[in-house]
Amino acid sequence: MHFAPHDFRRLFATELVNNGLPIHIGAALLGHLDIRTTRGYVAVFDEDVISHYQQFLARRRTERPTTEYREPTRAEWTDFQDHFDKRRVELGSCGRPYGTPCAHEHACIRCPMLSINPKMPARLNELEEDLTARRKRAIEEDWRGEVEGLDLTLTFLRGKREQARRFERTGPVTQDVPVVPHQKPKLTGG
Ligand code: SF4
Numbered sequence: 001m002h003f004a005p006h007d008f009r010r011l012f013a014t015e016l017v018n019n020g021l022p023i024h025i026g027a028a029l030l031g032h033l034d035i036r037t038t039r040g041y042v043a044v045f046d047e048d049v050i051s052h053y054q055q056f057l058a059r060r061r062t063e064r065p066t067t068e069y070r071e072p073t074r075a076e077w078t079d080f081q082d083h084f085d086k087r088r089v090e091l092g093s094c095g096r097p098y099g100t101p102c103a104h105e106h107a108c109i110r111c112p113m114l115s116i117n118p119k120m121p122a123r124l125n126e127l128e129e130d131l132t133a134r135r136k137r138a139i140e141e142d143w144r145g146e147v148e149g150l151d152l153t154l155t156f157l158r159g160k161r162e163q164a165r166r167f168e169r170t171g172p173v174t175q176d177v178p179v180v181p182h183q184k185p186k187l188t189g190g
Pocket residue numbers: 089093094095096101102103104105106107108109111112113114115
């Protein structure tokens with residue numbers, strides 16, 4: 001590995017920020033007028049993100065009433081698990097948070113919450129074929145509003161296909177639902 005003197009500024013910025021110094025103070029120490037320059041200097045490691053998030057949760061728990069952190073009842077836990085089952089949709093996994101309904105009328109192909117299943121590009125191709133045929137008909141009939149809507153859906157669909165390709169390269173991420181003592185673990189996708 002070859003180090004240049006400037007790399008030590010990057011290491012310095014990373015150490016400062018990852019050890020809890022607010023980034024705007026780091027920017028002042030480094031002589032940056034724009035905080036975005038400092039952001040570009042700081043390397044963000046996965047373990048730091050997790051550790052900072054855990055610290056945030058620990059801090060928050062000390063500030064909230066302890067009753068909020070009681071063990072869930074069996075019914076509450078079943079409801080929680082059911083939510084993850086309901087997040088499985090034809091094209092993949094819906095990422096909406098627990099306790100929230102679908103806000104997009106199940107138009108998953110257009111929804112940023114949909115995480116596409118890497119096995120589904122063939123289904124996306126079928127949908128694209130169908131949408132393209134509908135678009136052709138809409139043009140013939142001069143249904144301009146319909147053409148606009150279909151174009152938007154096609155743009156989202158292509159974006160989802162690109163996402164599926166990326167996931168195919170990086171591999172799927174699976175998450176287990178946390179376990180409480182009176183329950184056996186239940187694995188979910190997404
Ligand atoms: S439209 Fe979005 S929020 Fe609704 S089920 Fe589909 S992915 Fe989830």
